[in-house]
Amino acid sequence: MERDLEQLNSALNSIKTLRSNVRRVFESxxxxxxxxxxxxxxxxxxxxxLQELLTTVNNDLRDVENSVANLTPPPGAFSLGSTTSLSQETTHERQALYGQLVNSYKWTDKIHEYSALAGNILSTNSFNKTYKTFSTTKRRKTQTSNHNVPSDVIENLITSINKLFPDVTITTNRPFVPNPVIQASLGRVLKASIAFKGLMIEWVVVKAHAESNDLWTESRYKVFKKVTENCHAAMCHFHSPMMPDLAVRSFMHWFHSYNILFSAPCKRCGNHLHNNLPPTWRDLRTLEPYHEECK
Amino acid sequence: MGVTILTQFPTENRTGPHTIDVLSKRIMALGALQQGQFLVDCETYTSVPQLGPQRTVHVLHNSEQPATVFSLLETGTKTIPLATDGLFDLLMMKMSSFYTSKKQTKAESKGPRYEIGDFCVKLGTVTVSSNFKGILVEVEYRPCVVPAMCWDLLKEFLQGFLGLSGPTNPPAYLQNRMQEIYSPIDTIHQYLEHFTIFRKSPGIGMRA
Structure with a gap:
């Protein structure tokens, strides 16, 4: 690349000298x-x-031919189809369009290239801990939509979760028919308002039992604000468009590990408090308690 | 309302204000912010002999619940707690012919109130009829309502802040109630326990 540029530079320079010497011939x-x-x-x-001048021109011409011969031809021109006619545009304000078009084409081309690289790297270093299988052979019956599912499917899911954990009590209300908002209270520790969009978890707010069920105000306690933040992270982590019911189940399983929010010490440092907060993070796979700074 | 632990802090030959100063420097160094003052007071009334066996009523106020008057009636066999609104004070005045108060037993704990994270810390100077008696440190962990769940956490906080003077066991009053939901009257019970001990102890003799 570097060498190509150098050669191109020297070729341009020799053309410049050739032109200036030809000009001198005509002047003379x-x-x-x-x-x-x-x-x-x-x-x-x-x-x-005159003879002298013509000899220099001759030499220069030879230089130009040499340096041009050294150049490597570019690997195929950008084929922009009929958009090339844009460059022939005569209206003044539209002349810039073609340049912009070429630039944006280069951008998308680069993005394509980088994303392909990133995809390769990420697929070899998978850090996703849920087990997703995207193979076409084992694909389950695909649901047509996860946003718009019959309400009895969601109802079944919620009741099955309710049965799964004895210390999680769930009350449901449905401000909008297919999208329930559930209040899951976890023992005497905390309660969470979880809003569903079809079969997917849309929003989670964690609060103390004494606080209101409002979905839009956060808890007044620092520890529950932190837990809410972590719940959002887990909600995104467990999100799986292919198997939404599994995602909800994994999330609830993880959420259930907060039943020892105040009583369990951090797995790493062994203390209860760090920055005056108990361990608010739960490992996504092992469900072990950690402080935010210790995880 | 969260779980509250009340513990006495030894003065070790220091004066009351000096001890409060030491403690408030420590809590400020941990990152606490002062949020005003607090006051808990207790007045004790005893029934006149004409009413039969002697009964005692302790009337307490806590600035954390300013609109409530707490009272604990000791009949000798059991203690009946009662939380009422402010008019109860006037009712006690009306009943002065049945229940008389001994003015020299009025106990109170007051001092600065700090907030640090979800904790609320109060450093109280205890006086019984305006004689300095000692220091009471109150620590409340507000998000949690069951003492058993957060006792270890509170113990760690108290020991980090009070050092070796921090408690190693839950207060006697709470020991039988570790699994129950904590309520403001439980704090009042703890204060009364300490006030009763301070009233019996000989005064240190320093004016607060």
Whole structure:
């Protein structure tokens, strides 16, 4: 790349010299005999001068040919189809369009390239801990939509979760028919308002039992604000469009591990408090308690 | 209302204000912010002999619940707690012919109130009829309502803040109620326990 640029530079330079020397030839021809040629043998002097100039031009031309021969031709031009006619646009304000078009084409091309690279790297270093299988052979019966599912499907899911954990009590209300908002209270520790969008978890707010069930105000306690934040992270982590019911189940399983929010010490440092907060993070796979700073 | 632990802090030959100063420097160094003052007071009334066996009523106020008057009636066999609104004070005045108060037993704990994270810390100077008696440190962990769940956490906080003077066991009053939901009257019970001990102890003799 570097070498290509250098060669291109030198080729351009030699063209420049060639042009300036050709100009000098024409200058000399147009001026004809001048006073500084003197009186004696002025024709001879003039012819000599012209010959000299023509030789330099000849040399320069050879240089140009050499340097051009060294250049590597670019690997195929951008084929932008009929958009090339944009460059022929005569209206002044539209002339810039073509340049912008080419630039954005280059951008998308780069993005394509980088994303392909990133995809390769990420697929070899998978850090996703839920087990998703995208193979076409084992694909389960695909649901047509996760947003718009019959309400009895959601109802079944919620009741099955309710049965799964004895210390989680769930009350449901449905401000909008297919999208329930459930209040899951976890023992005497905390309660969470979880809003569903079809089969997917849309929003989670964790609060103390004494606080209101409002979905839009956060808890007044720092520890529950932190838990809410972590719940959002887990909600995104467990999200799986292919198997939404599994995602909800995994999330609730993880959420259930907060039943020892105040009583369990951090797995890493062994203390209860760090920054005056108990361990608010739960490992996504092992469900072990950690402080935010210790995880 | 969260779980509250009340513990006595030894003065060790220091004066009351000096001890409060030491403790408030410590809590400020931990990052606490002072949020005003607090006051808990207790007045004790005893029944006149004409009413039969002697009964005692302790009337307490806590600035954390300013609109409530707490009273604990001791009949000798059991203690009946009662939480009422402010008019109860006037009712006690009306009943002065049945229940008389001994003015020299009025106990109170007051001092600065701090907030640090979800904790609320109060450093109280205890006086019984305006004689300095000692220091009471109150620590409340507000998000939690069951003492058993957060006792270890509170113990760690108290020991981090009070050092070796921090408690190693839950207060006697709470020991039988560790699994129950904590309520403001439980704090009042703890204060009364400490006030009763302070009243019996000989005064340190320093004016607060």
């Amino acid at each position: 021809v147009s001026n004809g005999l001048r006073a500084d040629h003197g009186d004696e043998g002025k024709e001879n002097k003039y012819i000599l001068e």
